[in-house]
Amino acid sequence: MTDTVNVTGVTKSYGKVPAVIDVTCSLKEGETIALVGHNGAGKTTLIKLMLGLIRPDSGMVRVLGEDPAAGQFAARRRLGYLPENVSFNMALTGRETLSFYARLKRVPLDTVGALLERVGLAGAADRRVGTYSKGMRQRLGLAQALLGRPRVLLLDEPTTGLDPALRHSFYEIVAELRADGATVLLSSHALTELEGKADRVVIVNRGAKIADGTIEELRQIAKLPTRIRVRLAECEAGKVDDWIGRTGAWKRINGHVLEIDAEPSEKISLLRSAASTDAPVVDLDVAPPSLDELYAHFLGAEEAPQ
Amino acid sequence: MMNILIVARKEIQEGLRNRWVLATTLLLAALALTLTFLGSAPTGTVGAGALDVVIVSLSSLTIFLVPLIALLISHDAIVGEMERGTMLLLLSYPIGRWQVIMGKFIGHLAILSFATLFGYGAAAAAMAATGVPIDTASWTAFASMILSSILLGAVFIAIGYLVSALVAERGTAGGIAIGVWLLCVLIYDMALLGVLVVDQGRTIGGGLLSALLLANPTDAYRLLNLGSESVGALSGMGGVADNAALGPAALIAALVAWALAPLAAAAMVFARREL
Ligand SMILES: Nc1ncnc2c1ncn2[C@@H]1O[C@H](COP(=O)(O)OP(=O)(O)OP(=O)(O)O)[C@@H](O)[C@H]1O
Ligand SMILES: [Mg+2]
Numbered sequence: 131m132t133d134t135v136n137v138t139g140v141t142k143s144y145g146k147v148p149a150v151i152d153v154t155c156s157l158k159e160g161e162t163i164a165l166v167g168h169n170g171a172g173k174t175t176l177i178k179l180m181l182g183l184i185r186p187d188s189g190m191v192r193v194l195g196e197d198p199a200a201g202q203f204a205a206r207r208r209l210g211y212l213p214e215n216v217s218f219n220m221a222l223t224g225r226e227t228l229s230f231y232a233r234l235k236r237v238p239l240d241t242v243g244a245l246l247e248r249v250g251l252a253g254a255a256d257r258r259v260g261t262y263s264k265g266m267r268q269r270l271g272l273a274q275a276l277l278g279r280p281r282v283l284l285l286d287e288p289t290t291g292l293d294p295a296l297r298h299s300f301y302e303i304v305a306e307l308r309a310d311g312a313t314v315l316l317s318s319h320a321l322t323e324l325e326g327k328a329d330r331v332v333i334v335n336r337g338a339k340i341a342d343g344t345i346e347e348l349r350q351i352a353k354l355p356t357r358i359r360v361r362l363a364e365c366e367a368g369k370v371d372d373w374i375g376r377t378g379a380w381k382r383i384n385g386h387v388l389e390i391d392a393e394p395s396e397k398i399s400l401l402r403s404a405a406s407t408d409a410p411v412v413d414l415d416v417a418p419p420s421l422d423e424l425y426a427h428f429l430g431a432e433e434a435p436q
Numbered sequence: 437m438m439n440i441l442i443v444a445r446k447e448i449q450e451g452l453r454n455r456w457v458l459a460t461t462l463l464l465a466a467l468a469l470t471l472t473f474l475g476s477a478p479t480g481t482v483g484a485g486a487l488d489v490v491i492v493s494l495s496s497l498t499i500f501l502v503p504l505i506a507l508l509i510s511h512d513a514i515v516g517e518m519e520r521g522t523m524l525l526l527l528s529y530p531i532g533r534w535q536v537i538m539g540k541f542i543g544h545l546a547i548l549s550f551a552t553l554f555g556y557g558a559a560a561a562a563m564a565a566t567g568v569p570i571d572t573a574s575w576t577a578f579a580s581m582i583l584s585s586i587l588l589g590a591v592f593i594a595i596g597y598l599v600s601a602l603v604a605e606r607g608t609a610g611g612i613a614i615g616v617w618l619l620c621v622l623i624y625d626m627a628l629l630g631v632l633v634v635d636q637g638r639t640i641g642g643g644l645l646s647a648l649l650l651a652n653p654t655d656a657y658r659l660l661n662l663g664s665e666s667v668g669a670l671s672g673m674g675g676v677a678d679n680a681a682l683g684p685a686a687l688i689a690a691l692v693a694w695a696l697a698p699l700a701a702a703a704m705v706f707a708r709r710e711l
Contacts, residue, residue, distance in 0.1 A: 181528045213525055217525075234442055
């Protein structure tokens, strides 16, 4: 797979405020990447750098082989962008707005109707954008980003304001684009929503990249404990205490429930002991670390040395 | 070139939709018709052509109104789109920033031209309909008045863009636009007149006066339309025009320069601006 976007050692400050600090990452064809970070982490700035809307103070950005800030537009024709607060001129209709952007991208105008249909705006296409709800504007924003079979899509917090139904169809569209070989970058505050949607996660914190990898890789790096919870059978107290003594550090939640945060290395042996015939256990739950915990771990690891 | 036309087309579409075109055309037509019929009473006694009188009154109207309308449409063009967030999306498309400015310029100028042509054209049509005899020279003067009014509009649209590209907030752009209007339309002339009266022709000769008049686009426009032959006698501007020794070519060149320089400056400032 070839790289579609390359960011090498890029730093960008607004006055004295560092927004992006020495970030290096590359995005590949057919890959869906989650760009995760808290408010002000530098996600939007990074996307603007990839679009060439701002220039890096140092470092290099290449999108589809071009410097996006250099003023050549061949790459931009194959690029889709959805800003975080997308807005349009209120006076024009949805169809007129989309036609305008289609003309700029030299996309045949007869695709506009189908695209409006795809994002569920067919019924409102000939109403003024000023009368649209926030979710409808977001849909129109998505529609313009999809104009002309883009090879790279930069979507800044794309699902804010979308209802669950459209959120679902949004991720379907993303899956289609991925199947079609497009690079899709999704920025978000929370990792949870992107579970199973992104091939790779890039976490930024205060402008610096602090993690980059698949969710599985991140889990392995973080070595977060898995929470195992067991429900005890009705039996005399001594037997339970005896069993706890033999197996190690179970925590008592109440009379019937025990819990342990198992390190990856001891997980299997703990599960074996809880599932053995002599264990006074009637039920067992295993909860792998949630993505939020994973995210919190990386942020925490970054804060700790300071 | 294609991109410029696409943007221009959208500006016109927007202007039609939010009634800018309609409002300015009606305003100019209403004022022009009023002036035409108020002004037609003394025609016979002065002995000038009926249309010449209209040219004088419409030129005076233009000097106040066209810069105001032009600044109103243009001061918001860049900073307003930035504040609303539409500029961010537009610039992510394969379009250069200078193309955005040129497209807007052509679109806004088309709106203003339409309003001027039909607004003032209504006055001329009404005059012709009443059966007053109008000679060819008057028609030519009238046509050149309309063209130069559009040129004056272009000047202030360009100045409005420069203001819009420089400031950080829409409110500031509005304030500066009003300041520019007051300066060009009122303050400059009053100050110039004051200086001329005090000076009594001792240090300010024809050359310096010409330069001073060309330094304000509304004065260049005034001289262009009110300084020539028959109209000049009517407006009392003939004397100033002779003193300043400025031909129509110089005046038109000054107006064109006044449109192009701020436009180029606006494009340059906008190109450097961070989003
Ligand atoms: N135009 C600007 N002028 C000055 N500072 C800016 C500008 N844009 C961003 N910043 C600063 O850069 C930093 C990163 O901002 P950025 O918008 O990239 O964050 P973000 O990760 O997108 O946050 P959010 O999740 O809130 O959208 C912040 O500290 C912000 O204050
Ligand atoms: Mg952001």
